[in-house]
Amino acid sequence: MNYSELEPLWYKDAVIYQLHVKSFFDSNDDGYGDFPGLMQKLDYLQELGVDTIWLLPFYPSPLRDDGYDIADYEGINPVYGDRKDFRNFVREAHNRGLKVITELVINHTSDQHPWFDASRKAPPGSSKRDFYVWSDTDTKYQDARIIFLDSEKSNWTWDPIAKQYYWHRFFHHQPDLNFDNPNVRRAIIKIMKFWLDLGVDGMRLDAIPYLIEREGTNCENLPDTHAILKEMRKVLDEEYPNRIFLAEANQWPTEVIQYFGNSDECHMAFHFPVMPRIYLAVHQEDRHPITEILRQTPDIPYDCQWAMFLRNHDELTLEMVTDDERDYMYNAYAHDPMMRINLGIRRRLAPLLDYSRDKIKLLNSILFSMPGTPIVYYGDEIGMGENIFLGDRHGVRTPMQWNGDRNAGFSKALFAKLYSAPIMDPVTGYQAINVEAQNLDPSSLLNWMRSVIKLRKQHKVFGRGTLEILYPENRKILAYKRSFEGETVLVVANLSRYPQSVSLDLPDYAGVTPIEMFGLVPFHPITEEKYTLTLAGHSFYWLQLATNKVSPFAETAPLALKSVESQSxxxxxxxxxxxxxxxxxxxxxxxxxxxxxxxxxxxxxxxxxxxxxxxxxxxxxxxxxxxxxxxxxxxxxxxxxxxxxxxxxxxxxxxxxxxxxxxxxxxxxxxxxxxxxxxxxxxxxxxxxxxNEKFNAGILSYITEDKRIRGQVGFVESFKLPAFEVISAKGELASPVKRVESEQSNSSIIYGNRFILKLFRHLEPGLNPDYEISRYLTETSPFSQVPAAAGVLGYTNPRLATLYTLGLLQEYVQNQGDAWSYTVAEFRRYYERCSTKATLLSKMTPPAVPLSELVNIEPPEEVFELLGVYIKDAAKLGARTAEMHIALGKPSDLTAFQPEPISRNELIDISSTMRYDVVKVFKLLEQKVRTAEPDLVNSIKSLLLYRPKVVDLLDRLATINEELTKIRCHGDYHLGQVLYSGGDFFILDFEGEPSKPLELRIAKQTPLKDVAGMVRSFSYASYASLFLFTHNRAEDLEAFLPWAKACEAWSSASFLKGYLQAMEGSSLVPSDRSDFFRALLPFMIDKAFYEIFYEVNNRPDWLRVPVSSVLEYLKAGAFYSEEY
Known part of the structure; x- marks a missing residue:
């Protein structure tokens, strides 16, 4: 790893994963995890999204304190591997972008360490004897507390060999080093450099408040301790830039901040007091324990960071709570004395929270959104259980549960050889809770943890932002804002098990539309009034408070309610x-x-x-x-x-x-x-x-009156059409009268469940094609899948003898939204299924045949398994599209709707226009290639090489064997112009492309243009849903591209199959399949190049979608069997 190029504050944005090598994976079947086994599971950690691994002690040790009793600082416990294995592990971790933090346990050693053996045998006063703290009596330092009251009666233990007492702040078999001895400090720095030379990225400094002893003090947090840390930090900064120290100091925040120094001691420190108070707050359903400890937490230097955690390898320490709080915690979370140890609770996260998925997600949402760097303890990402009947703290250090096979997939050793039995109870045993099972479940805790980790890593505001706590009246709600470099995130958490409503004062954000960050869902806009939210029990929101700029992948945001204040x-x-x-x-x-x-x-x-x-x-x-x-x-x-x-x-x-x-x-x-x-x-x-609802109701009444109202120059007229009476006869007009907020170029009003009025705001002379075609398909050539035309509003200017269409009243179709939203939602679920069924990609990938042949192939069952009913829905949409074209293509007495053959000269004109537009886009791409993203440059260059071939394919339109027919078409056909209603589709919005003049929008054209538009829409939907799916896991985008192509191919083929079957016998499109696809290809290319032009000028991030599509179309035999 090139540390000179590393972001100096990388630890602020990190997500740390804590594990014990012995507990993770056994590669040699001896019952113990090891470094080769850990190396095999690095891909799992990378997929989880963590970027830093914190290893518990792996050094030679008698293991009386699970490795924190070190017997050799520069060795590897043989059961875990050797130095070569460690070096290989670090290299492979770095290759995956993972950093490694190890333990530097500097306060004490094992009593089996050679240093201690030499010290106890050396004469008093000698340098070797002074490596540890010795005394002739056990009465010194009486003000120092005993930490492990359960097992230790004194901080002094008599050694019969040295014939003196030695000092230990922890267990009696862990004598404390004497940091007053310069040789000790040099030895520790040498050890530090040894591991840093092996590639370690950071070191957790264990138990550092206790390094120095002084009479008359509590022997904690002494000035000389800080002097030692400054000495170590100086070496670190000078010789190992961008490596870090993480301080373990189980103290009050006002004391812990001393370990940051003036940014010259530790880079990070654990925030111990906040952790138990998160559990207190959830059980009490009151935010006070959390907000109060955060209020008492002092500011720290900008380049320092808190380390936050919910659980770890030790007990849930209750040292930093009051006696009353400790009693409450014991009663709430450790009713069985077997669950307690020292001043703490020896339990894992999931059982502490009664295995409640909602509570686990709630606490993790707080962990990942609070100031600091979050730490995940191994197994907590899948909700592993515990075995409180194992001694010491071993009940939370059981083997990782990889699958439901023998020994939880951790080891193939005989069960009796395992260092510890895996959890085997029926609720949380490895057969019920394991990685393999949760990988296969898109809604599993593991997959949710992946999403929250990846979302946090995308927003530096969580690791670096300021904190502002909000205090709404409802104390069951925890709310705070995180802000950094223009980004603000509002976190709202319901600590209660019951639903809660909360009103927040957010006047500074009036007019802003909050975006829910997991689903990119816009919420209702903030106003000057209090902002009200309702939360389910133990639920939360992360809301991005940005201006009304919604991600292009999100659904359309509602109209912002920001006041438009007059200047005067x-x-x-x-x-x-x-x-x-x-x-x-x-x-x-x-x-x-x-x-x-x-x-x-x-x-x-x-x-x-x-x-x-x-x-x-x-x-x-x-x-x-x-x-x-x-x-x-x-x-x-x-x-x-x-x-x-x-x-x-x-x-x-x-x-x-x-x-x-x-x-x-x-x-x-x-x-x-x-x-x-x-x-x-x-x-x-x-x-x-x-x-105004009254005004809108009056407009509907006016339409029913067939009435003319004169203005200063012209007049407004209304006409109700025959369908009005039919629709009205279905029942009373239901309330309410509602303006559609997601309007764009037009304004729409819904009248209960009967009518919808579309008002055309841009006035163009002549009949609006939406009115023309809707009325034609209602009255003259009935097509049931369009909303019936029921009335019209017009404006006439007599001076210009010009009529303008003001509005179209249509039957309101009950629906579940437009087909675009439905398709994107279905495709997103498709990607979720794919994420747990990677082995099905080969089955999902379409055979290498032209699209003209793919439409005749029945998709394999895996396609139906992953895409669900959407395959059939796409075929139905194809059929409805064909039925629309057939209705519009019937012989008619109306000249505007009479089908006409397309002459050879017209085809030449069409292909010439296409060629002109395409050449213009090629020139634009020649400029764009200089500034495009690196991963897009090669695609653009490849496309530029295809210029002659593209022009040739467009020119071939005039050589189609069968005659093409032109009719009135939709003109701007895509998934957004279709409503999804109860398993069927209704087609609407026949205005044509709004940017084109009216005379072009009412011109007749081949139905193939509509078909091409819809097929391109499937392409965009497949990528839009992929971008949504990977917005919290951007690194997975490339891996899912083959799934996107398969999704696009099968849905497009299904649509075309449905279309062609319904068009059987019609002369509107070529009956010969090869001719059909030969004629369709130029329109597909034309549409894709229009999209390229649009994306270059408006959404460069989306340019890869049409560029990659065109490259696919240009492959020999992509559309039809002949070479082209």
Whole structure:
């Protein structure tokens, strides 16, 4: 490992895994784990996500204290291996990016150490005798406490050979070294350098508060102890940069911080007092134990770090709690005296928490989100149990449970030879709880631990951020914020076993949409009011408090409710009505100041990148009589600096302060406020009328009246269509009337479970194709899988003799969301299944045949096992797509819908247009390749080499044998334009690509363009779900790419199979399969190159999706059997 290139503060972002070599894996079947065995399991640790391994003592030892009684500091206990094995282990760990921390037990040795043997035999006063602390009496240092009261009566023990007492702070067989002797300090530094030379990345300094003894003190935390640590640190920094010391000092935080010094002693130190208080807080269902100890924890130097843990190899120490707290902990967690040892509890994490998965996840969520570096004790990631009937602390040091085979898969030795029996009880025994079983279960604790570890590692805020504790009224809720370099994470944990609601004061984040970090799910936005959350029992949230910028992989975020504050309150002559307002001088202020600012914050305004030079209210129509509110529609003329002009509509309402109200009567309509007004008598607000339920209900009533309302220039007209009565006859209109918040270029209003009104905000002359096609498929050529067209709103400008479509009323289809969301969710579950069934990849990989042949192959049962019912759903969507095209392709008396053959010259024109667009994208890629990410450069270079072949394939469109037909098509067909409803699909949004002019969107074209759009959508869905699945495990992305390709291939083939079967006998597409795929390929390439153009300019991280797809398409025989 090149330590000079290592991030100096790497330990702040680390996740440490603590293990004992003897407990992990036995490679030679002698009953003991060893270094070769540990080396075989490094891949497991890498997959877990940890990046640092902390090894318990592995030195030669009589093992009376499980290795902390060291007999040779520079040796390896033979049962664990030898130095060569250790060097190999360190090398392999480093090759995987794993660091290694070992124990430097410097306070004491075993009484079997050669140093002690020499010391006890040397004459008093000699250098060898002074290697340890000797006395003629046992009365010195009486103020020092006895740590192990269970087994030791004194800190002095008589040695019959030396004929003196020797000092020991722990067991009597562990004599303390004498650090007043310079030879001892030199010897310890020599040992330190020995292991650092072997590649160790850090050292845990065991029991360092007790290095020095002084009369009249408690012999803990003495100044001379710190002088020794500074001496060791100086050597470390000078000769071994970027290695670390981890201090074990079981003291109060105000004393522990001394071991950081001025960043010249230890880099890290354990935070012992916080650990038992986490358990206290959960059992008491009160945050106080945690918040109080954190409040009392002093700040530490920036380059120092706390080490946090829930359990480890020792007892759950209760030294740093009050007597009352200790009694409570014993009663709550160690009712059986066998569970207690010294001043602590000898139990593992899972049994301490009654094996409750929710409590285990809750405590880990606190561990991984608190300030400090988290430490995971081996086996806790799978919920291993304990054996309290084993002596000392051996009950939490049993063999790792790898599988349900003999000896838990830890060793093939005879059971009697094992250093310890594995856990074998029916609840937590190795046959019930083991790595292999949990690997196969996507919802297992092990897989959850992998996700939380990887999520933490992606956000430096957890290891380096500041802490701000929140104090909501509900004391059962623990809440705090972590902040670092512009990122803030809100952690909210329910310490109660019952559901809880909490209200948090977050005024500084008003307008922000919190993102739940595990699923990238947007929560409702924060407002100036208290932010309310509801949590299930023992649950938690990690919420990223970023601005309303949602990951491209997440579902669409709801509309932010941040107040739009006016620069000022506008004074007008009167606020009596919409008409008086728009005929007053205020109209100029509205046009010049207010509207330009307001529209930039609206999602329906699609030209935010353009410079608006002026806006004008071209016309307004008073809708007050129809809606029962002072309201109207404005026709806005918006001019840009490039000379272009657009028309938009805006619905406004006026709310006037009540004359007889004692208090201000204006409601809070923060997201919709356009302007605040006042005259000499009262105040008013002008706001977006679509936020008012009464206004929206009035619009529906107006549509039913087939009525015309005149404005200043033109008029608005409404017509109900024949389907309106049919839909209305199904029952009463259900409440509520609701505006759809996730709107984009249009605005939509849902009327109970009967109707949905889509309002087209950008006005274009002519009939909107969504209205045209929806009505055609409702009345003329019925297709049941579109929402029926029930009514229409139009605006006419007589001066220009121009009609504009304002809105389309359709039947509301009960649904489970759009097909994009459904598909991404299903594909994400697919990847979760794949993660536990890696051996099925070969079965899942499609055979190496052209797509034209793959559609005829029945997928193997493994495809159905992993993709589930989605394979059949994709085929059904293909069939519905074909049925749509057949309905649109029937002979018609309407010229706009009459199918027409595509002439050879038209095909040449189509391929020429495609070629022009593709050449433009190739030029863009030539520039992009210079700045692309390294892993993308080779793909772009490969694609650039294919330029002649791409052009040739596009030109071949004109050589198709069978005649192609053009019809009215969807025009912008992808999974987001389809609703998933009860196992079936409804197709909607027939506007075409919004960026294209209307004349192109209503033009007839081959159905193959719709087919290509949907197949490309499957490609994007497979990758979007993969990005979601790996967002906490980015290092797994490459490994899952073959699964993504298989997912895309089988779902696309299933869709095409369903489409082709339903199109049997239709002349709309080539009946010959080879011709069909030969004709489809150019449209696939054209669509993919459009995506490349878009991604280069908008989402460079997604560029690999269309680039890799095109490279796949260009492989010889990818689409049809002939070479191309």
């Amino acid at each position: 309150i506008y004074v007008v002559d009167t606020v009596s009505s919409i008409n008086t307002l728009l005929t007053s001088p205020f109209k100029k202020i509205l046009e010049n100041r207010i509207i330009p600012q307001f529209i930039r914050g609206q999602r329906w305004f699609g030209k935010k990148s353009k410079n608006v030079t002026s806006t004008k209210v071209n016309d307004w129509i008073d809708l007050s009589a129809s809606t029962g509110l002072q309201s109207g529609m404005l026709v806005l003329e918006i001019h840009y600096s490039d000379g272009e002009m657009d028309l938009y509509n805006m619905f406004v309402a006026l709310e006037i302060e009540s004359q007889d109200s004692d208090a201000q009567a204006l409601p809070s309509k923060a997201p919709a406020i356009i302007a605040e007004l006042t005259d000499k008598d009262r105040k008013a607000i002008l706001y977006d009328a679509l936020d």
